[in-house]
Amino acid sequence: MSLNxxxxxxxxxxxxxxxxxxxxxxxxxDEDKLYDLAELFKCFGxxxxxxxxxxxxxxEMCVCDIANTLDxxxxxxxxxxxxxxxxxxxxxxxxxxxxxxxLADDHVSSIIAQGAEHILE
Amino acid sequence: MSLNxxxxxxxxxxxxxxxxxxxxxxxxxDEDKLYDLAELFKCFGxxxxxxxxxxxxxxEMCVCDIANTLDxxxxxxxxxxxxxxxxxxxxxxxxxxxxxxxLADDHVSSIIAQGAEHILE
DNA sequence: TCAACATATGAGCAACTGTTCATATGTTCA
DNA sequence: TGAACATATGAACAGTTGCTCATATGTTGA
Numbered sequence: 001m002s003l004n005x006x007x008x009x010x011x012x013x014x015x016x017x018x019x020x021x022x023x024x025x026x027x028x029x030d031e032d033k034l035y036d037l038a039e040l041f042k043c044f045g046x047x048x049x050x051x052x053x054x055x056x057x058x059x060e061m062c063v064c065d066i067a068n069t070l071d072x073x074x075x076x077x078x079x080x081x082x083x084x085x086x087x088x089x090x091x092x093x094x095x096x097x098x099x100x101x102x103l104a105d106d107h108v109s110s111i112i113a114q115g116a117e118h119i120l121e
Numbered sequence: 122m123s124l125n126x127x128x129x130x131x132x133x134x135x136x137x138x139x140x141x142x143x144x145x146x147x148x149x150x151d152e153d154k155l156y157d158l159a160e161l162f163k164c165f166g167x168x169x170x171x172x173x174x175x176x177x178x179x180x181e182m183c184v185c186d187i188a189n190t191l192d193x194x195x196x197x198x199x200x201x202x203x204x205x206x207x208x209x210x211x212x213x214x215x216x217x218x219x220x221x222x223x224l225a226d227d228h229v230s231s232i233i234a235q236g237a238e239h240i241l242e
Numbered sequence: 243t244c245a246a247c248a249t250a251t252g253a254g255c256a257a258c259t260g261t262t263c264a265t266a267t268g269t270t271c272a
Numbered sequence: 273t274g275a276a277c278a279t280a281t282g283a284a285c286a287g288t289t290g291c292t293c294a295t296a297t298g299t300t301g302a
Contacts, residue, residue, distance in 0.1 A: 029175070029237075031168075036240050037233070038171050044162035047155050048290075054150070063249055076291055078250055088239075097248045097299050107239040112158070114235055116150075118209075118228040119157050169260075184279055197261055199280055218269050218278045 043087045044111065048072070049080050053108055056090060060102035164208045165232065169193070170201050174229055177211060181223035 029037075043049055051070050055061060061069070067077045081101060084090045089108050092101045103109070150158075164170055172191050176182060182190070188198045202222060205211045210229050213222045224230070 033237075033240065034171050034175070035168050037236050038166055038168040040236050040240060041162050041165035041171075042167075042289095045159055045166035046163075046290080047152075047159040050155050050159050050162075054155070064247095073292070074249070075251085075293080079290075082250080088242075094249095094299085097246095099249060099298095105239075107235060111232065111235045111239070114228060114232045115158050115161050116154075118226075118232070119154065119161060121209075163259095167260075185277095194262070195279070196263080196281085200260075203280080215269085215279095218276095220279060 040087055043084060043089055044115065046080075048076070049084060050112070052077065052080055052084065053089065053103065053112065056101060056103050057109060057112075060100050062095075062098035062100050064098065066101070161208055164205060164210055165236065167201075169197070170205060171233070173198065173201055173205065174210065174224065174233065177222055177224050178230060178233075181221050183216075183219035183221050185219065187222070 044053075048070075052066060055066055055069055063074060063077055063081065066072075066081075067074045070077070081090065081092075085092065088104050090101050091104045092099050094100075165174075169191075173187060176187055176190055184195060184198055184202065187193075187202075188195045191198070202211065202213075206213065209225050211222050212225045213220050215221075
């Protein structure tokens, strides 16, 4: 079946939900918001980054400690921290030669907690 | 700087957080759970799937309606529905020729709501 | 200022992902 | 049973992603 046949379906198949569809389109967030939302969840969608967040959930840490704790390269950690930083999931401050990272706010643990709840069923 | 220099850091650098690290390792969920968690969030980490979930948030729908609503190929939708199904984020039932999909439980909207809250700041 | 330490970053590569296309499976009705 | 409709699925391909390696930037103390 091709795409065109599918389009045809919209017109002729027996359960047209056109009312529901247009109704739903009103509440649907705009594309930008949906994209941002997906970008946010993408951060949680990698076990390395989840592990980093769990590490920071326990206590703030410098890059070096994160790398050692998770048995990862300093470079790999740094690359991932950049992504988490851009998503505003973590904050950081410089302290001497080290840079200390910590979770940005409670949303991080809320989101992970919700996810964990779904997993444990 | 090479990996080995980084490892060296664990031993010699001035802020050894060894206590914190071992403490944290106790509360750290095991690798399997972390992996599953990442897999779950991966589902939310694609704007197509987010859009599908929003569509189903409004009302249950057959594949065809989802495809038309989101202006996607039937095949593309079906592939993504399979992923959401495997993550138990959606349920389905057959009704005649159609297959009706709906959100599996409240976790989906909880998780998305938490994410949206983080975005809107 | 220079050496040592700590972190950040760009390039390159292998693995993964989402879409399309073609086709298979499943369902209804005549 | 066969035609039409609805959905599912495998292969292929392009785009993305996370890691490694090499190197750059930033900081401290002598």
